[in-house]
Amino acid sequence: MGCCSSSEDLRSNTQVSKELNQDKKIDANVKKLLFLGSEEKANNNRHDVTSKKKKLKMWDIGGSGKSTLFKQLRTIHGQGFQDKDRQGFKDHIYSQIIEQMKELVNAFEDLKDEDPDKFGNLKISDEGQPAAEFMESVRGDMDVNDEVADAVELLWKEEAIKATFGERARLKVDDSSEYFFNEVRRIAVRGYVPTDKDILMVRHRTTGVVEQKFNIHGTTFHVFDVGGQRSERKKWIHCFERVTAVIFVASLAAYNEVSTWTNLYCVLFFLIGGSD
Structure with a gap:
C-alpha cells in the first residue's frame, strides 16, 4: 500500500511540476x-x-487620446460596435454638442471682460441672440432635435463663438466639438445612429x-x-x-x-x- 501511495504521489508531483513549467512558459x-x-x-x-x-x-x-486609441483598436482589431453600444454613444454625442455650445456662449461673455482688446468689439448678432438664450434652457441630457440643431448651426456661424472656440485651451471645450457642430444637422435626424467616426470623435x-x-x-x-x-x-x-x-x-x-x-x-x- 505504501508503494502504491508513493507511486500516486510521484505521478501527482510530476503533473504539478508539468503544470508549473507550463505556467512559467506562459508568464515568460x-x-x-x-x-x-x-x-x-x-x-x-x-x-x-x-x-x-x-x-x-x-x-x-x-484628453490625451488614450480612450480614442482604445476605440480604434476595437474598431480595427475587435468586433467593432454593436447597435446597443452605438445607442449608448449617441447620448454622449448629444450631451457634448449641447454642453460644449453652452460653454462657448457663457465663456464668450467672460472673455469680453477678461480680454477686452480681443473680444471687446465682438458680440453675438441680433439674429444669434435668441439662439444663445434658447441654448441656456436646453439640458445636457436632452436629445439633439431640429430646434437644437437650428440654434447650434446659427451660433456656430457667429464670429464671437468662433473666436471663443479659438481659446478652447483655456476652457472646458474639446477639439472634437468642432466636428460635431459641423455635423449637427445629420445628428439631429430622427433615427440617427452614430457612425464609427462619430464614436471615435466623441469625448466622454x-x-x-x-x-x-x-x-x-x-x-x-x-x-x-x-x-x-x-x-x-x-x-x-x-x-x-x-x-x-x-x-x-x-x-x-x-x-x-x-x-x-x-x-x-x-x-x-x-x-x-x-x-x-
Whole structure:
C-alpha cells in the first residue's frame, strides 16, 4: 500500500511540476504595458496583453487620446460596435454638442471682460441672440432635435463663438466639438445612429474599468480602459503590479493646456504666501 501511495504521489508531483513549467512558459511571454496620459482635461485607460498572452495596460488622464486609441483598436482589431453600444454613444454625442455650445456662449461673455482688446468689439448678432438664450434652457441630457440643431448651426456661424472656440485651451471645450457642430444637422435626424467616426470623435469621461480582448497576428491582447481623473485613480493603482513597460500617451493639440489642479495649486500658493 505504501508503494502504491508513493507511486500516486510521484505521478501527482510530476503533473504539478508539468503544470508549473507550463505556467512559467506562459508568464515568460506576458508583457504588461502601462499607458500614461497627461493631466486633467483627462481620462484614464489601460490595456492587457498576454502573448500568446501579452498583458498591456493603458492609462491616461483625460484628453490625451488614450480612450480614442482604445476605440480604434476595437474598431480595427475587435468586433467593432454593436447597435446597443452605438445607442449608448449617441447620448454622449448629444450631451457634448449641447454642453460644449453652452460653454462657448457663457465663456464668450467672460472673455469680453477678461480680454477686452480681443473680444471687446465682438458680440453675438441680433439674429444669434435668441439662439444663445434658447441654448441656456436646453439640458445636457436632452436629445439633439431640429430646434437644437437650428440654434447650434446659427451660433456656430457667429464670429464671437468662433473666436471663443479659438481659446478652447483655456476652457472646458474639446477639439472634437468642432466636428460635431459641423455635423449637427445629420445628428439631429430622427433615427440617427452614430457612425464609427462619430464614436471615435466623441469625448466622454471613462469611469471604472472597460475591458476588451484582441487577437493580432496570433497574439492575444487583453486591454483595459480605466478612468484617469484623480477621483478614479484608486481604481487602477493595483494595475502597476508587474508592469513591463510604461507608454505615455499625449495629445499634440494639448501643448498649451494647463491642468485645473495646477491652477488650484497656484491660487493656494499665493493665498498661503500672502496670509502674513
